[in-house]
Amino acid sequence: MAQVLLEGIHKVYPNGFEAVQTCxxxxxxxxxxVLVGPSGCGKSTLLRMIAGLEDITEGTLKxxxxxxxxVDPADRNIAMVFQNYALYPHMTVAKNMGYGLKNxxxxxxxxxxxxxxxxxxxxxSDYLDRRPSQLSGGxxxxxxxxxxxxxxxxxxxxxxxxxxLDAKLRNQMRIEVRALQRRLGTTAVYVTHDQxxxxxxxxxxxxxxxxxxxxxxxxxxxYNTPASTxxxxxxxxxxxxxxNATVGxxxxxxxxxxxxxxxxxxxxxxxxxxxxIRPEDLxxxxxxxxxxxxxxxxxxxxxxxxxxxxxxxxxxxxxxxxEAATGTIPVGINPGAVHFFxxxxxxxx
Amino acid sequence: MAxxxxxxxxxxxxxxxxxxxxxxxxxxxxxAGSLLMxxxxxxxxxxxxxxxxxxxREGLALTFGDELGTNFEKALFEKxxxxxxxxxxxxxxxxxxxxxxxxxxxIIISMMAAYAIVYFxxxxxxxxxxxxxxTLLLPLEVRILPSYEAxxxxxxxxxxxxxxxxxxASATGTFFFRQFFRAVPEELVExxxxxxxxxxxxxxxxxxxxxxxxxxxxxxxxxxxxxxxYLWPTLITTDESLFTLVRGIKQxxxxxxxxxxxxxxxxxxxxxxxxxxxxxxxxxxxxxxxxGLTESDK
Numbered sequence: 001m002a003q004v005l006l007e008g009i010h011k012v013y014p015n016g017f018e019a020v021q022t023c024x025x026x027x028x029x030x031x032x033x034v035l036v037g038p039s040g041c042g043k044s045t046l047l048r049m050i051a052g053l054e055d056i057t058e059g060t061l062k063x064x065x066x067x068x069x070x071v072d073p074a075d076r077n078i079a080m081v082f083q084n085y086a087l088y089p090h091m092t093v094a095k096n097m098g099y100g101l102k103n104x105x106x107x108x109x110x111x112x113x114x115x116x117x118x119x120x121x122x123x124x125s126d127y128l129d130r131r132p133s134q135l136s137g138g139x140x141x142x143x144x145x146x147x148x149x150x151x152x153x154x155x156x157x158x159x160x161x162x163x164x165l166d167a168k169l170r171n172q173m174r175i176e177v178r179a180l181q182r183r184l185g186t187t188a189v190y191v192t193h194d195q196x197x198x199x200x201x202x203x204x205x206x207x208x209x210x211x212x213x214x215x216x217x218x219x220x221x222x223y224n225t226p227a228s229t230x231x232x233x234x235x236x237x238x239x240x241x242x243x244n245a246t247v248g249x250x251x252x253x254x255x256x257x258x259x260x261x262x263x264x265x266x267x268x269x270x271x272x273x274x275x276x277i278r279p280e281d282l283x284x285x286x287x288x289x290x291x292x293x294x295x296x297x298x299x300x301x302x303x304x305x306x307x308x309x310x311x312x313x314x315x316x317x318x319x320x321x322x323e324a325a326t327g328t329i330p331v332g333i334n335p336g337a338v339h340f341f342x343x344x345x346x347x348x349x
Numbered sequence: 350m351a352x353x354x355x356x357x358x359x360x361x362x363x364x365x366x367x368x369x370x371x372x373x374x375x376x377x378x379x380x381a382g383s384l385l386m387x388x389x390x391x392x393x394x395x396x397x398x399x400x401x402x403x404x405x406r407e408g409l410a411l412t413f414g415d416e417l418g419t420n421f422e423k424a425l426f427e428k429x430x431x432x433x434x435x436x437x438x439x440x441x442x443x444x445x446x447x448x449x450x451x452x453x454x455x456i457i458i459s460m461m462a463a464y465a466i467v468y469f470x471x472x473x474x475x476x477x478x479x480x481x482x483x484t485l486l487l488p489l490e491v492r493i494l495p496s497y498e499a500x501x502x503x504x505x506x507x508x509x510x511x512x513x514x515x516x517x518a519s520a521t522g523t524f525f526f527r528q529f530f531r532a533v534p535e536e537l538v539e540x541x542x543x544x545x546x547x548x549x550x551x552x553x554x555x556x557x558x559x560x561x562x563x564x565x566x567x568x569x570x571x572x573x574x575x576x577x578x579y580l581w582p583t584l585i586t587t588d589e590s591l592f593t594l595v596r597g598i599k600q601x602x603x604x605x606x607x608x609x610x611x612x613x614x615x616x617x618x619x620x621x622x623x624x625x626x627x628x629x630x631x632x633x634x635x636x637x638x639x640x641g642l643t644e645s646d647k
Contacts, residue, residue, distance in 0.1 A: 051539075051543065053539050053542065053543075072542075073539075073542050073543045074542060074543060074544065074545035074546075075545075078543065079543065080539070080543050082539070084534060084536055086534065086536035086537050086539065086540040087540075088537070088540075088541075088555055089559065090555075090558040090561075099541075099544050099546070099554070100543070100544035100545055103544055103546055103550065104545055147540075147544075
């Protein structure tokens with residue numbers, strides 16, 4: 001158990017590519033932090049720097065009370081779970097799990113006990129003598145988790161561990177991973193590109209984009225008060241509608257095609273602005289703003305209506321008992337659910 | 350071969366007459382090829398059943414004589430050669446030492462070389478690899494005089510190490526292992542690093558077991574190659590107790606002492622004996638061989 005401190009961490013590859021821009025944050029003891037972002041945003045690089053698999057160009061990394069910038073991965077007392085499991089194919093499940101302990105010179109009996117304990121926790125007791133190739137994807141992922149658990153590390157690192165599993169299994173493993181982490185109380189850093197995983201698992205989410213941290217916050221904060229249009233459109237499915245608008249001198253918000261929105265403009269703003277509204281924050285059939293529905297997507301629990309609002313692409317999500325058809329319908333906008341972003345840099349106003 | 354033909358039939362069940370024709374044709378080619386390969390062997394085996402005088406007078410035969418057992422026994426157990434100290438068993442042993450030493454040595458050296466090239470951030474790793482690779486253009490025959498000179502000066506002539514060591518650097522082996530190691534997933538290396546496996550442990554605990562089919566395949570190739578070495582053993586061993594089988598056959602044919610007729614029957618018997626171990630190794634390790642070259646256990 002340990003808190004992890006990143007101070008001015010910065011990564012530039014030898015070819016000059018800046019993978020991670022200078023960033024600082026602290027991961028509290030026992031916290032489950034998810035790094036999320038599109039591919040190439042630097043989330044994996046950041047994780048690999050914490051693991052010690054990648055050199056830190058600049059900055060200080062502390063795990064617990066110790067600065068570990070130059071400490072070998074094996075001595076950082078961390079455990080990592082990889083996307084493709086990275087199990088040793090020629091070893092049995094038990095040996096896979098015990099290999100790290102064996103290298104630390106722990107006695108055979110003790111390894112055996114720890115492996116059994118972890119296996120019981122992960123429902124793997126019957127498979128200890130099997131090879132990874134004889135296991136299913138979910139079981140392999142459990143073995144990879146087991147390998148992490150037996151070491152009793154200060155810190156778990158997960159690198160997209162569920163990406164290779166099918167959707168159903170992924171949902172199940174998501175809960176299992178979370179429950180396990182809660183139970184062990186070990187600090188965890190989890191990398192994913194899947195915003196659902198990030199929202200459901202995290203105590204805190206760190207959203208990255210292009211090597212820069214866009215926002216750090218609890219899932220609720222990230223969802224309800226996104227710091228930028230990037231966060232707003234990346235977190236949440238369907239993504240937030242972002243409309244180009246102008247704040248006139250009379251403090252009215254007007255869409256580019258001249259349609260006026262019934263919401264008050266934010267204080268001390270004028271000129272072009274971006275207006276964000278989540279699809280589920282709209283009330284169909286009320287209000288006066290005309291929404292031209294072109295496609296209705298049936299999702300079972302809800303319906304997604306895609307179309308245009310004032311000439312700009314727009315989506316509305318309604319519950320399943322709400323009848324919907326194509327054509328123009330009025331939508332009501334709840335002024336409290338509208339987000340405003342700067343037109344220059346996309347940041348929240 | 351039988352399997353192959355069967356699948357061919359199964360694949361195209363229609364238009365029977367044409368299949369029959371092509372199958373017959375295929376078989377004719379296969380049979381002709383097999384005969385071409387086998388006939389010399391059959392000749393050698395049958396002729397080995399005659400005494401040297403008959404062979405000398407009548408040449409190769411196609412019907413069995415009555416000296417087969419005697420010739421094989423003599424070939425294996427009669428002390429022969431110039432000094433009368435070496436028999437077939439000794440030569441068989443020497444051939445095994447050369448074959449196995451050659452194969453194992455090549456595997457160890459080339460695995461380690463490939464390991465260094467693939468996994469360590471060496472400055473000139475690629476360059477080093479290509480240098481190793483170009484030595485394919487310099488087989489032993491080209492550099493045989495300097496090699497002989499070096500080994501002679503080191504006092505390693507007429508020793509097993511002198512017989513084996515100069516031959517064990519292998520560009521082919523290095524190349525195969527390099528390709529294999531490059532295909533090992535990066536995450537496996539990283540997982541091992543986090544598990545606290547240093548370079549040596551990673552090599553022994555992870556890489557060697559992973560490569561075992563590859564090792565088996567290369568072992569077969571190299572064993573047969575080493576077993577059939579002729580030029581180098583001829584040059585470096587003058588002591589008859591170090592003679593290999595391949596070398597021994599020639600020795601028998603060349604013994605024109607006391608105006609005696611060379612023991613052709615024994616020589617042929619010895620040639621057959623020399624052929625058996627490589628054939629057995631290939632048969633037994635066949636499945637490993639195919640596995641090692643086609644699939645990977647990663």
